[in-house]
Amino acid sequence: MNLRQRITSVRFSRYKAFRDFSVALDGVNILVGPNNAGKSTAIGAFRILAEGIRKARAKAPAMVEGPFGQTRGYSLSLANIPIAKENIFHDYEDDKPASVSFRVSTGDLLSLFFPARGVCNLICETAGRPITSPAAFKQRFSLEIGLVPILGPVEHEEQLFQKEAAREALLSHRASRNFRNIWYHYPEAFDDFRALVRSTWPGMDIKKPEVDSSHDKPLLLMFCPEQRIDREIYWAGFGFQVWCQMLTFIVANRKSSLLVIDEPDIYLHSDLQRQLITILRSLGPDILIATHSTEIITEADPNEILVISKKAQSAKRVKDPSQLRTIFGTLGSNLNPFLTQVARTKRIVYVEGKDFQLFSRFAAKLGLRAIAMRSDFAVVPTDGFNPAKARAFKEGVEATLDAKVSAALIFDRDYRSDLEVEEELAELKAFCYYAHIHTKKEIENFVLVPEAIERAIGERVAQRNTQTGGSNAFREDVRALLSELAEAFKHDVQAEFLKRQLPYRRSSARVLDDSTITADLLSRFDATWRDLDSRLNIVPGKLLFTRLNAYLQESLKINITPASVIDHMLDSEISNEIRDILNSLEEFTKSAAALDFDTA
Numbered sequence: 001m002n003l004r005q006r007i008t009s010v011r012f013s014r015y016k017a018f019r020d021f022s023v024a025l026d027g028v029n030i031l032v033g034p035n036n037a038g039k040s041t042a043i044g045a046f047r048i049l050a051e052g053i054r055k056a057r058a059k060a061p062a063m064v065e066g067p068f069g070q071t072r073g074y075s076l077s078l079a080n081i082p083i084a085k086e087n088i089f090h091d092y093e094d095d096k097p098a099s100v101s102f103r104v105s106t107g108d109l110l111s112l113f114f115p116a117r118g119v120c121n122l123i124c125e126t127a128g129r130p131i132t133s134p135a136a137f138k139q140r141f142s143l144e145i146g147l148v149p150i151l152g153p154v155e156h157e158e159q160l161f162q163k164e165a166a167r168e169a170l171l172s173h174r175a176s177r178n179f180r181n182i183w184y185h186y187p188e189a190f191d192d193f194r195a196l197v198r199s200t201w202p203g204m205d206i207k208k209p210e211v212d213s214s215h216d217k218p219l220l221l222m223f224c225p226e227q228r229i230d231r232e233i234y235w236a237g238f239g240f241q242v243w244c245q246m247l248t249f250i251v252a253n254r255k256s257s258l259l260v261i262d263e264p265d266i267y268l269h270s271d272l273q274r275q276l277i278t279i280l281r282s283l284g285p286d287i288l289i290a291t292h293s294t295e296i297i298t299e300a301d302p303n304e305i306l307v308i309s310k311k312a313q314s315a316k317r318v319k320d321p322s323q324l325r326t327i328f329g330t331l332g333s334n335l336n337p338f339l340t341q342v343a344r345t346k347r348i349v350y351v352e353g354k355d356f357q358l359f360s361r362f363a364a365k366l367g368l369r370a371i372a373m374r375s376d377f378a379v380v381p382t383d384g385f386n387p388a389k390a391r392a393f394k395e396g397v398e399a400t401l402d403a404k405v406s407a408a409l410i411f412d413r414d415y416r417s418d419l420e421v422e423e424e425l426a427e428l429k430a431f432c433y434y435a436h437i438h439t440k441k442e443i444e445n446f447v448l449v450p451e452a453i454e455r456a457i458g459e460r461v462a463q464r465n466t467q468t469g470g471s472n473a474f475r476e477d478v479r480a481l482l483s484e485l486a487e488a489f490k491h492d493v494q495a496e497f498l499k500r501q502l503p504y505r506r507s508s509a510r511v512l513d514d515s516t517i518t519a520d521l522l523s524r525f526d527a528t529w530r531d532l533d534s535r536l537n538i539v540p541g542k543l544l545f546t547r548l549n550a551y552l553q554e555s556l557k558i559n560i561t562p563a564s565v566i567d568h569m570l571d572s573e574i575s576n577e578i579r580d581i582l583n584s585l586e587e588f589t590k591s592a593a594a595l596d597f598d599t600a
Helices: 039-056 134-140 163-169 176-185 190-200 238-252 270-281 294-299 323-331 336-345 355-365 387-401 418-428 443-447 450-468 478-487 490-508 514-530 532-538 541-556 562-567 576-590 592-596
Strands: 007-015 018-024 028-032 062-066 069-076 098-104 109-114 120-125 145-147 210-212 219-221 223-226 229-232 258-262 286-290 305-307 347-352 378-382 406-411 434-437
Touching: 007 039, 028 039, 028 270, 028 294, 039 069, 039 098, 039 109, 039 120, 039 145, 039 258, 039 286, 062 109, 062 120, 145 238, 163 176, 176 219, 176 238, 190 238, 190 270, 238 270, 270 286, 270 294, 294 355, 336 347, 336 378, 336 387, 347 355, 347 387, 347 576, 355 378, 355 443, 355 562, 355 576, 378 387, 387 406, 387 418, 406 418, 406 576, 418 434, 418 490, 434 576, 443 532, 443 541, 443 562, 450 478, 450 541, 450 562, 478 532, 478 541, 490 514, 514 532
Parallel strands: 028 286, 028 305, 145 258, 258 286, 347 378, 347 406, 406 434
Antiparallel strands: 007 018, 007 098, 062 069, 069 120, 098 109, 109 120, 210 219, 223 229
16 A cells, blocks of 8 residues: 555453553653553553464465454454553453454454453455455554553673574664674664764764674674774663663664554653754654653653553543643652752753753754753743742752752743843843843744744645655745734733833833823734744744644644744754754853852
8 A cells, every 4th residue: 555554543342451541642742640551551462462363464364353253353362562461351250351452544453352361363454355465464554553661781701603594683672682794684774873872971972883703703892982082882881771672673664654662751851852852853653652760751841741541441631731741740750850850960941831842942943952951950940930840949949959059040931021021131140140030021022933834834734645645735924824823912012011011111211201101002013913934033932822723723733832833944944042042042051151140
């Protein structure tokens, strides 16, 4: 089939923790929830399906037991699949069958049926002619499921094995024990793998495996230059070994339909967890991750997160960023990760809410990796424009750590006047090494670039057409569309503008009465609103994206995010103000003067 097939949903019936539960899948799917919510249960089902697909491509179906009696299918062994096999049946009631059904984008179903303890059958439910051979299965199902196995340290001494052993290692828990063999026998994508290593782990490089024939049985060696000194990967440290394995499976599965990863936070440092999401988004396959990581959740777009609960009938996709607070509470998250990062770096960057997610995206776009990965400072979100909270938090951290901490702070402007901004900055700089208040209403306004929005919409439409076989096209004039959508906010924006600006105009121009000041402010507002570019500076950026997505969902069944728009920006379309902010943060992280800054 010409279209890239994908799995659009999965339904569990009497399977393990789920009596009746479904998950609708999209491009990126991050399963979150408390312990024992069923995240790993869902992941395990995809492991079984992957084994079933491999068997169906190699062998003809036989008669097996299905939900309605004997039917064509494939009997699967669960022996080598890393899932708990003792509790396949819901509430251990093995007198009633369990099943897991995967809906494919073509409308066909692949179902795992468990009629009795120790028995698992894969059954294809298709319209038209039944599947009778491996060739027929391949023609009907082009699905490829990539799995990241359990990772661990590489072997101290790894013998050179046959190519088949390396191929099997790619599919099993033996990957870490055969890491060098994998790249020795399958070097085709090594340059891409090496580029990822170099770009994500500064100062490190990696070379192709070499054969050491000085032993009775040949060994493989793999050297990792660091600051011009070669060291064998075994001596490069566990964190680096695991990251190299993760990147290996990412590169190996670029052409898969779905890449499945269970709890990568077990292995990866927080910086690498954030990088992982960025890498996976641009990979190509759909992504399914189960995690407890606040780093991954924070880095994700809200609509990429699915909340799993055995008490519900389906996984719930997060629609509102405010829901994340509840999720963090469920996971038992607290400020300890922040304190750990502050203790190491002695630097804090305050932003409003999740604003740093967009700063990180801009920084990655501009090649400012350390800023994008927030390696050299802790990011602390504030509840809106809240200097008092920032100052109190800084003082509390310093008291806790018994050490001096330097702070940078970036806040939204909202509708503050120039005079108010000037006064606020003077107060902020009393305890912050660097402080900035935007010239636009909020950070999302820097993303309201019509040309980049048009490119993001175009790509999302193309992706949906590929997934569904549709032929939709976006032909709107984005500037005209944004102008129309923004018009709905005019009166509210005008009211906020007057409310915020009037008191400061009174104090700076005492000879003018309120009517004169109001008339002047209204004239200034009208001039700003008349021009689309200046209108996009003051309209509520978050709300405008919400209205835009409501329109796109209704007309094209798609959504875009500010992060995806940034990904489609040209360098020339990134505001100089954003560049200045990021450059100032880079200076903040590198300058010794930041740590010597006296707030007394």
